[in-house]
Amino acid sequence: MILFGDRLKNSAAYKSVERDIVSGNIAHAYMLVSPDGKATGSLIKLIAMRIFCKKGGCGLCPECKKVLSGNHSDIVYVNADEGKIGVETVNAMVEDTYILSNEGGYKLYFVLSAEQMNAAAQNKLLKTLEEPPENVIIFLAVKNAAAMYDTIKSRVRTVRLDVFSRQEIYDEIVKTASPEKAATAAACADGMLGKALDIATSETYSEVYDKAFWILLNITKSKDISSVLNDKVFSKDNFPVLLDVLSVIFGDVAEVAANPVCAESKQRGDAIKKLAAEFTPKAAAAVIFALNENRKMLNYNTSSVSVAENMLFKILEVKHLCR
Numbered sequence: 001m002i003l004f005g006d007r008l009k010n011s012a013a014y015k016s017v018e019r020d021i022v023s024g025n026i027a028h029a030y031m032l033v034s035p036d037g038k039a040t041g042s043l044i045k046l047i048a049m050r051i052f053c054k055k056g057g058c059g060l061c062p063e064c065k066k067v068l069s070g071n072h073s074d075i076v077y078v079n080a081d082e083g084k085i086g087v088e089t090v091n092a093m094v095e096d097t098y099i100l101s102n103e104g105g106y107k108l109y110f111v112l113s114a115e116q117m118n119a120a121a122q123n124k125l126l127k128t129l130e131e132p133p134e135n136v137i138i139f140l141a142v143k144n145a146a147a148m149y150d151t152i153k154s155r156v157r158t159v160r161l162d163v164f165s166r167q168e169i170y171d172e173i174v175k176t177a178s179p180e181k182a183a184t185a186a187a188c189a190d191g192m193l194g195k196a197l198d199i200a201t202s203e204t205y206s207e208v209y210d211k212a213f214w215i216l217l218n219i220t221k222s223k224d225i226s227s228v229l230n231d232k233v234f235s236k237d238n239f240p241v242l243l244d245v246l247s248v249i250f251g252d253v254a255e256v257a258a259n260p261v262c263a264e265s266k267q268r269g270d271a272i273k274k275l276a277a278e279f280t281p282k283a284a285a286a287v288i289f290a291l292n293e294n295r296k297m298l299n300y301n302t303s304s305v306s307v308a309e310n311m312l313f314k315i316l317e318v319k320h321l322c323r
Contacts, residue, residue: 002059002068003042004193007172013161017047020157026051027157028132031114031140031148034161037082038194040141043161044110047139048075051106073102075110082113087120094128097136107136114140115147122149129155163191166265173200184209187267188248205241208233212245213271216315225312234308239298243311247291249275254284283322290314 008014013032020026034040048067049057052074058064066072078093079085093109101107111117117125129138129152140156142148164172166186172193174182177200184206189196199205211233219225228234233242249272256263257276263269279287290311297307 002045003197004039004172005042005046005059007164007168007193008039008043008046008161011043011162013159014043014046014050016159018050021050026137028136029129029138029140029156031142031145031153031156031158032161033142033145033158034192035143036161036192036194037143038197039161039192044139044141048072048108048110051108051137074105074107076108078109078111079113079116083116085111085114085117085121087118087124090117090121090124094124097128097133097138101135105135109136109138111138111140113143115142115144117148122152126151126155164193165191166267169193169196173197177201181206183267187252188245204238205245208238208241209245212242212249213268215312216246216249216275217271219312219316222313222316225309225316228312229305229308234304236304239304239308240295243291243295243298247288250279250284250287250291253279254281254288257281257284278319278322280322283318286318287315290318 002008013034017026017030032040032043034043045067046057049059049064052063052067052072053061054063055061059068063072067075070077076093076096078089093111097107097109125138126149132138138156140148140152145153145158169189169191170182170186173185173196176197177185181200185196185200188199188205188209211231215228215233219228232238252262252266252272253275256266256269256272257279258281260273260276263273263276266272276284294307294311297310298304
């Protein structure tokens with residue numbers, strides 16, 4: 001079984017590669033773009049099964065089982081640990097591409113976190129992309145395409161994995177998590193299935209989500225701030241999660257403030273509606289900007305208590321200005 005298999009098979013990314021396979025117009029190189037590592041890992045297996053399986057990726061035949069087990073002799077995973085990629089790694093891959101496939105068909109190379117290639121590695125790969133060996137397909141899985149040279153991009157077929165809707169994520173995650181956790185995950189996952197799964201299986205995330213609403217609804221005066229600064233939600237590990245959660249909440253607040261009907265589709269819709277009565281869309285945007293600044297302060301090793309205090313005062317200030 002492949003993680004998110006059915007959902008990914010219906011994605012534009014999978015269907016795009018499938019059309020190439022069916023039409024016989026498969027490219028010699030693809031760049032699979034998505035920050036969602038878990039979903040990309042599943043997409044890779046689905047594509048490999050679609051290429052090797054005579055039944056179109058049934059998941060049950062010997063070819064599919066070899067793909068699923070990671071034991072297909074004509075599939076090479078490069079940079080499996082997703083670290084830095086030097087020219088020696090690309091050299092080894094390029095040399096291997098000139099060896100005939102073991103089973104007489106395609107040889108697939110999946111380069112994970114390909115944006116980790118340094119300049120020398122990308123230049124070495126470029127020569128192979130210009131004159132690829134027959135029956136070799138190279139897939140570059142990247143989280144951020146901006147890190148890849150334009151010369152590389154011009155020689156591959158770019159495929160971007162969908163950003164999924166909240167409902168699609170909820171429907172997927174609720175298969176293995178409670179409705180409450182699935183709803184929280186769908187709200188906070190930024191459209192990524194893998195991130196949603198991580199959130200749904202994290203007790204910390206659920207606790208932070210609950211605490212975020214409690215803070216926003218109960219810290220109403222500046223003198224209230226000191227009472228929560230020692231809460232574990234502001235610890236080094238939890239504070240970045242809180243900032244992410246607050247950004248999602250205020251994104252919803254801005255949307256509901258502009259269109260109250262939207263509250264019906266939101267997780268914690270009643271609470272979002274209450275907050276939307278206190279923050280205009282412009283004010284909610286100002287809070288999100290402030291949260292981004294707080295993130296930078298944390299990255300500069302500023303005291304988390306100081307950042308928390310600054311953040312809470314800013315939220316109260318913006319709310320006061322809305323009145």
